[in-house]
Amino acid sequence: MEIVLALAIGTLAGSGIYLLLRPRTFQVIMGLSLLGYAVNLFIFGMGRLQSGAPPVIDAVRGADPALYADPVPQALVLTAIVIGFATTALFLVVLLALRGLSGTDHVDGREGESP
Amino acid sequence: MNGWLHHLPILPVLLPLLAAALLLLPGETRRGVRAAMALAATLAQLAVAIVLLGMADGRLTPAWPGDIAVYALGGWAPPFGIVLVVDRLAAVMLLLSAALALATLVYSLARWERAGTHYLSLFQLLLMGLNGAFLTGDLFNLFVFFEVMLAASYGLVLHGSGATRVTAGMHYIVVNLLASFLFLIAAALIYGVTGTLNMAELAQRVAQLSGHERTLFDLGALLLGIVFLVKAAAWPLNFWLPAAYGAAAPPVAGVFAILTKVGVYGLLRFATLLQDVDAPAPFGGDWLFYCGLATIAAGTVGVLAAQKLVRVAGFLVIVSSGTLLAAFGFAGTTLTGPALYYLVSSVLASGAFFMVIEMAERGRTVGADLLAVSAEAFGLQAKETSSEHPDEMGGVAIPAAMAFLGLAFFSCVLLLTGLPPFSGFVGKFALIAAAIAVPPEAPFLHAVLFGAALLLSGLAGVIALSRLGIRVFWDSERPTPRLQWLEAGPAAALVLLCAALALGAGPAMDYFDATARALYDTRAYVDAVLPAAGAGATK
Numbered sequence: 001m002e003i004v005l006a007l008a009i010g011t012l013a014g015s016g017i018y019l020l021l022r023p024r025t026f027q028v029i030m031g032l033s034l035l036g037y038a039v040n041l042f043i044f045g046m047g048r049l050q051s052g053a054p055p056v057i058d059a060v061r062g063a064d065p066a067l068y069a070d071p072v073p074q075a076l077v078l079t080a081i082v083i084g085f086a087t088t089a090l091f092l093v094v095l096l097a098l099r100g101l102s103g104t105d106h107v108d109g110r111e112g113e114s115p
Numbered sequence: 116m117n118g119w120l121h122h123l124p125i126l127p128v129l130l131p132l133l134a135a136a137l138l139l140l141p142g143e144t145r146r147g148v149r150a151a152m153a154l155a156a157t158l159a160q161l162a163v164a165i166v167l168l169g170m171a172d173g174r175l176t177p178a179w180p181g182d183i184a185v186y187a188l189g190g191w192a193p194p195f196g197i198v199l200v201v202d203r204l205a206a207v208m209l210l211l212s213a214a215l216a217l218a219t220l221v222y223s224l225a226r227w228e229r230a231g232t233h234y235l236s237l238f239q240l241l242l243m244g245l246n247g248a249f250l251t252g253d254l255f256n257l258f259v260f261f262e263v264m265l266a267a268s269y270g271l272v273l274h275g276s277g278a279t280r281v282t283a284g285m286h287y288i289v290v291n292l293l294a295s296f297l298f299l300i301a302a303a304l305i306y307g308v309t310g311t312l313n314m315a316e317l318a319q320r321v322a323q324l325s326g327h328e329r330t331l332f333d334l335g336a337l338l339l340g341i342v343f344l345v346k347a348a349a350w351p352l353n354f355w356l357p358a359a360y361g362a363a364a365p366p367v368a369g370v371f372a373i374l375t376k377v378g379v380y381g382l383l384r385f386a387t388l389l390q391d392v393d394a395p396a397p398f399g400g401d402w403l404f405y406c407g408l409a410t411i412a413a414g415t416v417g418v419l420a421a422q423k424l425v426r427v428a429g430f431l432v433i434v435s436s437g438t439l440l441a442a443f444g445f446a447g448t449t450l451t452g453p454a455l456y457y458l459v460s461s462v463l464a465s466g467a468f469f470m471v472i473e474m475a476e477r478g479r480t481v482g483a484d485l486l487a488v489s490a491e492a493f494g495l496q497a498k499e500t501s502s503e504h505p506d507e508m509g510g511v512a513i514p515a516a517m518a519f520l521g522l523a524f525f526s527c528v529l530l531l532t533g534l535p536p537f538s539g540f541v542g543k544f545a546l547i548a549a550a551i552a553v554p555p556e557a558p559f560l561h562a563v564l565f566g567a568a569l570l571l572s573g574l575a576g577v578i579a580l581s582r583l584g585i586r587v588f589w590d591s592e593r594p595t596p597r598l599q600w601l602e603a604g605p606a607a608a609l610v611l612l613c614a615a616l617a618l619g620a621g622p623a624m625d626y627f628d629a630t631a632r633a634l635y636d637t638r639a640y641v642d643a644v645l646p647a648a649g650a651g652a653t654k
Contacts, residue, residue: 020293025285032292039296039303046307072306076255080299083262087292090269094285101278107289109282 001049005041012038025095025105029088036084040077047073121179123170124186124199126163127209127246130156135239143232150224153235157217160242164210171206172626182633183643185252193252193644194316200252200644203630204455208249208380211459212373214612215466216242218605222470223366225601230275230364237274241267241370248377252644254305254312257381258298261346265291268374271367272359283362290355294345297338304335315644318388318637339385340398346378348436349406350413357417357429365473368425372465375432376458379439383451386443387634399444404561407441410434411568415575424472424583427576428465431531434572435461441565442546447554450546451631456624457542460613464530464539467609470602471523475587477596516598519607521588526610528584532576533569538616543569545624 012034019031047070055071057063095105102109134156141148169175171182179185184201187193220238228234244264251257269291272284306312308328309320324332345352356375360368386398414437417430435457442454526537533543547569550562616623633639 020289028289032289035293035296039299042300043303046303048307072312073303076303076306079255079259083259083295087262087266087269087288087295090266091285091288091292094269094273094281094288097273097276098278098281098285101276101281107285109278109285 001051005045005049009038009041009045012041023106023108025098025107028107029091029095032091033088036080036088040080040084043073043077043080047071122186123163123167124184124201124250125188127160127167127213127250128199128243130160130163131239131243131246135236135243138236138239139233146228149235150228153220153239154217154224156239157213157220157242160246161210161213161217164206164213167201168206168210171201171203172629181639181643183640185644194311194313197256198252198313198644199250200640201250202640203626203633204380204383205249207455207459207626207630208376209246211462212242212245212249215373215462215609216370218609219366219369219466219470222369222602222605223364225599227275227364227366231273233270234274237267237270238370240264241271243267245373245377249380252314254302254314254317256312258295258302261298261377262295264374264377265295268371271370272363274367275364280362283358286355287359290345294342297345298342301335301338301342304331304338308332308335313644314384314388315641318391318641319645321389321392336385336389336398340382343378343381343385344406344440346375347382347440348375348378348410348433349440350410350433350437353410353413353433353436356433357421357426360429360432360469361423361425365425365469368428369466369469372432372469373462375436376439376462379436379443379458382440383443383634388637388640390635391637400446401444404441404444404446404565407437407439407444408564408568410437410440411572413437415572418572418575418579421579422583424476424587425469427579427583428468428472431468431576432465434576435465435531438543438546438569438572441568445550445554445561445565446557448631448635449549449552449554451634452624452628453542453545453549455627455630456538456616456620457546459623460530460538460542460616463609463613463616464527464537467523467606467613468527468531470606470609471520471527474596474598474602474606475520475524516596516603517588519598519603520596523603523606523610524584524588526613528577528580530610530613532573532580534573534577536617537610538613538620541617541620541624543573 016031016033016035016038019027019034022028022031050069053067053069054061055069055074057068061067098109099105104111134152138149138152141152166175167184170177170179170184173182177184182202185193186199186201188197188199190196216238220235223234223238241264244260244262244267247260248257248264251260269284269288272287273280302312305317308324308331309317311317311320321329321332341352348356360371363371382398382403389398411434414430414432414434417433418427421427421430438461439454439458442450442457529535530537530539533539547566550557550565553559553562
């Protein structure tokens with residue numbers, strides 16, 4: 001399971017960084033989103049991987065911490081998702097504003113000598 | 116002590132949050148009400164910051180035992196709950212941000228507030244993020260307050276709109292979003308190996324790590340350091356700064372003068388907390404020293420090359436960041452006190468400078484100080500929209516407007532380049548004096564390099580600013596700019612504050628030296644936050 005998660009994070013982060021370095025604003029926002037997913041999965045993984053373990057203590061299972069997933073990374077990831085969502089929405093607005101003001105979707109607001 | 120004072124540390128976060136929400140209620144047309152609310156909130160923050168500073172310094176009776184105030188949110192005890200910590204450093208940064216905010220707010224009320232919507236709310240949210248970042252004692256909470264601050268700053272940098280602002284703002288947003296992701300990775304890595312996010316507990320746990328866990332922690336701390344260096348505009352992570360600050364509305368650029376110092380604050384906070392366990396590279400030592408020197412060099416070249424006053428001001432912000440980084444990277448602890456003095460002085464001066472520039476350049480044709488040939492090379496011929504200067508509200512023509520502007524400009528130049536008699540000189544002098552006294556741990560070469568970098572960057576500032584100043588002030592074809600008292604007042608107040616800082620340099624320097632000593636006493640910080648754990652660690 002670890003290797004699958006690691007590969008997923010690596011693929012997402014790699015594609016995200018590639019897209020982030022592209023000249024079109026739409027590619028940049030896709031890159032940022034992919035990178036955001038990679039980071040969220042990474043935070044999740046930092047709580048150690050366990051399947052079938054709830055993060056909330058339950059009277060039937062008992063209080064042994066080994067039976068439960070670490071709740072802190074899950075709380076962190078929720079916060080990170082919310083913040084990432086908000087900033088992506090904001091970025092979309094800026095992207096559209098720039099498109100409207102400059103008439104191009106190049107990140108510099110004007111066409112370079114790209115192919 | 117009465118219970119109300121005990122809640123003082125949370126007020127710098129709550130006040131702007133409430134004010135930002137309440138400012139949404141009155142319609143955009145009710146300017147008087149909104150202005151009064153924003154002013155009241157900012158004044159209240161200033162008052163709270165003064166009281167907290169007095170308490171941290173022991174001049175007022177503190178509402179808590181010991182020098183360091185620890186406020187547990189929701190009453191949850193420290194390792195489990197989030198804490199706010201007020202020590203001398205946090206208190207002085209709070210006061211600095213409140214003073215700068217008040218001046219820029221008054222300035223923006225004259226004209227700039229009308230250039231877009233929700234300016235006042237965003238401004239309060241920016242303050243909330245700033246105050247929270249200075250106060251928090253929790254790593255993830257620091258991330259959240261950084262985001263609050265940045266989200267508000269994204270809105271503010273776009274205030275007034277226009278193609279130039281949106282382009283510069285987009286680059287600013289992308290760079291900072293990327294830095295935020297790095298911050299998250301760093302926080303997750305650090306939590307993954309230490310199992311805590313509380314900064315005091317972190318400082319203790321790190322000592323117990325070994326082997327690959329320690330390597331992972333160092334990686335996390337390294338990423339964290341890079342995030343702070345991006346915020347602090349260290350070379351080579353600072354190319355976004357001059358464009359963003361130059362394009363932002365002047366009062367916004369003025370208040371942004373403190374944003375880079377949040378990164379510096381983060382570095383200093385973690386460097387002192389992790390000093391006993393050999394913090395990784397970005398937090399100090401030779402690496403940071405040379406990084407600071409490179410930043411000064413890059414800023415100096417920029418200052419000399421820039422053809423527009425706002426860009427010079429942006430590069431001067433970079434130079435001041437570089438100076439601070441180099442000072443913190445300098446071996447020994449004697450430079451920290453003077454560096455903090457320099458920080459306060461340079462933030463106030465840069466804030467004033469952005470405002471003075473806008474007033475002085477008012478009424479000139481855009482790009483008058485550009486050499487025609489270089490305009491294209493610098494990419495500055497982008498279309499200027501009318502919203503660059505919102506409705507030219509007449510205002511009373513102060514007969515001495517030009518004299519005032521000249522004097523203010525001149526004072527700012529003296530302050531920013533470190534010439535006597537203002538606080539800029541005292542700060543640089545104290546830094547160089549501390550470096551020449553060469554702490555035993557430092558090689559002599561470092562002292563020479565540091566002194567040379569400070570003096571040369573000052574010289575470059577004088578050359579560039581006198582050249583551009585001559586173009587602005589000795590231009591016979593321009594009309595005298597019309598100023599309002601609301602605009603002239605804040606800039607003058609900031610300059611006078613710097614003058615006061617120079618006059619009271621003795622007591623101020625004593626305070627900053629005490630701050631530095633308290634910072635390097637990691638033990639006191641840890642014991643204050645985790646009273647029970649302190650006893651455990653001594654066993």
